[in-house]
Amino acid sequence: MRVGELSRKTGVPVPTIKYYVREGLLPPGELTSRNQASYDETHERRLRLIRALLDVGGMRVAEIADVLAALDDPERPLHKVLGAAADRVGGASAAYDDAESAAARGIVADLVSRRGWRAQASNPAAVELAEALAAMARLGHGAFADVLDDYADAAEQVARADLGYLDRQVAVEDMVEGMVVGTVLGEAVFGALRRLAHVDASARRYGED
Amino acid sequence: MRVGELSRKTGVPVPTIKYYVREGLLPPGELTSRNQASYDETHERRLRLIRALLDVGGMRVAEIADVLAALDDPERPLHKVLGAAADRVGGASAAYDDAESAAARGIVADLVSRRGWRAQASNPAAVELAEALAAMARLGHGAFADVLDDYADAAEQVARADLGYLDRQVAVEDMVEGMVVGTVLGEAVFGALRRLAHVDASARRYGED
DNA sequence: GATAGCGGATAGTTCCGCTATCCACTTTGG
DNA sequence: CCAAAGTGGATAGCGGAACTATCCGCTATC
Numbered sequence: 485m486r487v488g489e490l491s492r493k494t495g496v497p498v499p500t501i502k503y504y505v506r507e508g509l510l511p512p513g514e515l516t517s518r519n520q521a522s523y524d525e526t527h528e529r530r531l532r533l534i535r536a537l538l539d540v541g542g543m544r545v546a547e548i549a550d551v552l553a554a555l556d557d558p559e560r561p562l563h564k565v566l567g568a569a570a571d572r573v574g575g576a577s578a579a580y581d582d583a584e585s586a587a588a589r590g591i592v593a594d595l596v597s598r599r600g601w602r603a604q605a606s607n608p609a610a611v612e613l614a615e616a617l618a619a620m621a622r623l624g625h626g627a628f629a630d631v632l633d634d635y636a637d638a639a640e641q642v643a644r645a646d647l648g649y650l651d652r653q654v655a656v657e658d659m660v661e662g663m664v665v666g667t668v669l670g671e672a673v674f675g676a677l678r679r680l681a682h683v684d685a686s687a688r689r690y691g692e693d
Numbered sequence: 694m695r696v697g698e699l700s701r702k703t704g705v706p707v708p709t710i711k712y713y714v715r716e717g718l719l720p721p722g723e724l725t726s727r728n729q730a731s732y733d734e735t736h737e738r739r740l741r742l743i744r745a746l747l748d749v750g751g752m753r754v755a756e757i758a759d760v761l762a763a764l765d766d767p768e769r770p771l772h773k774v775l776g777a778a779a780d781r782v783g784g785a786s787a788a789y790d791d792a793e794s795a796a797a798r799g800i801v802a803d804l805v806s807r808r809g810w811r812a813q814a815s816n817p818a819a820v821e822l823a824e825a826l827a828a829m830a831r832l833g834h835g836a837f838a839d840v841l842d843d844y845a846d847a848a849e850q851v852a853r854a855d856l857g858y859l860d861r862q863v864a865v866e867d868m869v870e871g872m873v874v875g876t877v878l879g880e881a882v883f884g885a886l887r888r889l890a891h892v893d894a895s896a897r898r899y900g901e902d
Numbered sequence: 903g904a905t906a907g908c909g910g911a912t913a914g915t916t917c918c919g920c921t922a923t924c925c926a927c928t929t930t931g932g
Numbered sequence: 933c934c935a936a937a938g939t940g941g942a943t944a945g946c947g948g949a950a951c952t953a954t955c956c957g958c959t960a961t962c
Contacts, residue, residue, distance in 0.1 A: 488907065499952055502910080507950095512909090519909045519958050529832070536828040538950095542751075545950065601893040609892065613885035616878055619745040623738075625874055627862045628882075634854035635879075635886050638847035643890035645843035647898075653836045665834055667891060669825055670844075673837075674887070675880050676822035677844050680805070680812050681852035682876060687811040689856075695929095697938065708921055711940080716919095721940090728927050728940045747919090754919065908959075915952070922945070929938075 487513065490523045494531045501531070508549045509534050533661070541668035555660055565660050580618065584626075588618035591629050599636060646670060696722065699732045703740045710740070717758045718743050742870070750877035764869055789827065793835075797827035800838050808845060855879060 491498045504510040510530055513521030530552075537543045537551070554565040589605070592614045596603055603610060620628045646666045654662040700707045713719040719739055722730030739761075746752045746760070763773060798814065801823045805812055812819055829837045855875045863871040 486908070503951060517959065520960075521909065532831055536832060540825050540828045596889070599893075601889055602896040603889050603892045607889065607892060609885045609888035613882060613889065616749050616881040616885060619749045620874065620878055620882075622741055623745055623874055624867075625862075625871065625878075628858060628875070628879075630862075631854040631858045632882075632886075635851060635883055636890070638850045638854075639883060639886035639890045641847045641850075642844060642887055643894045645840040645847075646891065647894050649837060649840045653834075653839075658833075662834065665829065665832055666837070667888070669829055669834075670837075671884055671887065672825040673822060673829075673841075674844055674848060674883070676818045676825060677841075677848035678851055678880065678883070679818035679876070680810055680816065680822065681845070681848045682855065683812045683816060683818065684808075684810040685852045685856050695939070712920060726928065729929075730940065
């Protein structure tokens with residue numbers, strides 16, 4: 485298959501495919517002559533994965549490049565790949581250093597030890613959590629920390645469901661990719677479900693419509 | 694207070710404040726002369742809200758403008774404001790129309806009726822959910838739909854926690870804003886917790902570190 | 903042997919979230 | 933009272949991100 489057919493099958497324009505190759509998201513096709521290359525189903529699959537992570541997962545091209553590089557690494561340290569996938573939000577937060585941030589970090593540390601979670605305070609997810617809580621505190625919603633345990637219960641339930649799905653449904657050789665898909669697209673799924681549940685709860689309380 | 698002090702208190706540069714005013718995120722200060730205006734704590738609070746929605750919630754400026762406009766509408770149709778807050782992801786999805794999309798819409802419709810959720814199929818959250826499931830199906834993870842009920846349980850639990858927090862902790866006049874904060878920043882909080890739970894579960898299974 | 907398509911390279915476009923500059927005009931400090 | 937600092941308002945520019953367009957010499961195909 486050459487690039488035109490790949491484009492037709494996936495709906496991704498040819499110049500965009502070239503761009504993804506340039507950026508290292510997609511391996512180049514195998515050259516059969518100086519200016520002819522052939523692509524196969526692995527390229528097609530990879531391209532669909534890229535679009536899903538972009539469109540549904542909201543990831544950025546550079547983040548996807550990192551995750552896919554980790555995914556293609558034959559060493560495959562599973563939780564490292566996941567780390568790359570999970571760090572996608574990390575970004576360049578200025579790391580405030582006010583009272584709220586310090587308090588939030590303390591709340592997170594308490595939560596992690598209370599739960600017995602094997603996670604470091606330096607974990608990007610923990611940092612992000614602390615930042616979110618600090619932002620809420622600055623908005624006068626410091627008491628939101630009181631519902632953290634309810635949130636954590638739900639998060640554990642979701643994580644259990646994810647692992648169970650992987651065990652039951654995914655072949656070993658696809659597990660790393662499955663974890664990436666589950667982590668990134670699963671977040672979109674859960675976010676949508678949460679908003680649906682909000683709509684329902686809100687509709688039950690206040691008026692019909 | 695004039696713009697310089699507002700800037701100092703919030704850490705937002707003056708030109709950026711001017712930009713937010715131009716974009717309708719922040720109401721202009723009250724003019725005391727042709728080129729002097731005064732700002733108060735409501736401006737400060739609003740500015741912090743803007744930065745939280747931007748930095749932590751990942752919203753875009755135009756989306757924030759929509760949400761805040763709804764929030765400031767004295768008619769205050771609560772679930773409309775929430776709708777504006779929840780639609781933030783909606784964006785310009787091309788709305789595929791293949792077999793996977795149709796199947797995913799069916800799965801979502803089943804879920805909504807099975808749960809007895811008061812939500813329309815046209816709801817942006819439902820559409821987004823269907824798109825996410827369709828993307829997974831295209832990647833060979835159609836069986837992920839099997840864990841949807843686990844996800845939905847967790848989503849309901851989170852939604853209950855959110856409403857409970859609002860009832861207990863937030864004054865009536867702040868409830869609309871509280872719902873926006875909870876919806877948007879709560880998603881960041883949950884996402885971080887989910888990733889922490891993944892890290893923990895993954896660490897328990899595969900190696901130490 | 904004409905035509906369509908290709909791989910590879912480079913340059914341009916659009917959008918977004920700011921940031922810089924300018925202006926005429928207060929406010930403030932000495 | 934006057935100079936320096938700051939202000940509101942307007943316009944223009946910038947840097948990053950994700951494409952998109954164009955061009956080249958070449959190749960597959962009919």
